[in-house]
Amino acid sequence: MNHQVLIVDDDEKLQKLLKEYLENNGFRVLCLGDGSHVQETIRKNAPDMMILDIMLPGKDGLEILKEIRRDFDLPVIMLTAKGEDTDRIVGLELGGDDYLTKPFNPRELLARIKAVLRRAGEGVKGGSESQKRLLIRAGGLTLNTARQTVSTEEQEMELSTAEYRILEVLMKNPNIVLNRDQLMTLARGRDFMAFDRSIDVHISKLRAKLEPDAHSPRRIKTVWGSGYMFIDES
Numbered sequence: 001m002n003h004q005v006l007i008v009d010d011d012e013k014l015q016k017l018l019k020e021y022l023e024n025n026g027f028r029v030l031c032l033g034d035g036s037h038v039q040e041t042i043r044k045n046a047p048d049m050m051i052l053d054i055m056l057p058g059k060d061g062l063e064i065l066k067e068i069r070r071d072f073d074l075p076v077i078m079l080t081a082k083g084e085d086t087d088r089i090v091g092l093e094l095g096g097d098d099y100l101t102k103p104f105n106p107r108e109l110l111a112r113i114k115a116v117l118r119r120a121g122e123g124v125k126g127g128s129e130s131q132k133r134l135l136i137r138a139g140g141l142t143l144n145t146a147r148q149t150v151s152t153e154e155q156e157m158e159l160s161t162a163e164y165r166i167l168e169v170l171m172k173n174p175n176i177v178l179n180r181d182q183l184m185t186l187a188r189g190r191d192f193m194a195f196d197r198s199i200d201v202h203i204s205k206l207r208a209k210l211e212p213d214a215h216s217p218r219r220i221k222t223v224w225g226s227g228y229m230f231i232d233e234s
Helices: 012-024 038-045 061-068 085-093 106-119 127-133 161-172 180-187 199-210
Strands: 004-008 028-032 049-053 076-080 098-101 135-138 141-144 149-151 156-158 220-223 227-230
Touching: 004 012, 004 038, 012 028, 012 106, 028 038, 038 061, 049 061, 049 106, 061 076, 061 085, 076 106, 098 106, 135 161, 141 161, 161 180, 161 199, 161 227, 180 199, 180 227, 199 220
Parallel strands: 004 028, 004 049, 049 076, 076 098
Antiparallel strands: 135 141, 141 149, 149 156, 220 227
């Protein structure tokens, strides 16, 4: 199976129990006791899914879920206290994929993990497919959606959040003209944040990083009067 699960829960005994149980069932497991390093851990390790407790010290699970949904699509199963229907509903509205009420049987969590992975298109075929879906390749570039980096044949470059989101939209829609409004809407994702600069400024920065000659771009073309188009000739 070899899927990787990130568990975010401040209950150390529960962490240890779930880690042992899931590893005995073929999973690789990462554990965090709070939400301070969740996004960093996701970018670095690219887990296949997350188990997220709503009641956490500092940031609660709902706030963490809202933050990660700005950048990541990994499945999330929420752990809720008994009778906390409001938290459960809000969590599902924010993008949670399933929930489980404490206390619970680890066998039920395992069944829900497998079901959520199947719904996410992962099945139980191993980690390689999960890694592949984190990469977008077009126009001689490789975009790593977990690390928010882009690679050419020569080097890997970091991107700002705005640059990454715009490039992701362009590379997912190669050879299609997108106007500025379309780019802005698609790049914002779930509308949790807005860009502080214009699309044109971010496009210029992307060209400076990705084009051999930013004044005569080959990858990100301007279609005058219409918008921008990412060229993929492969």
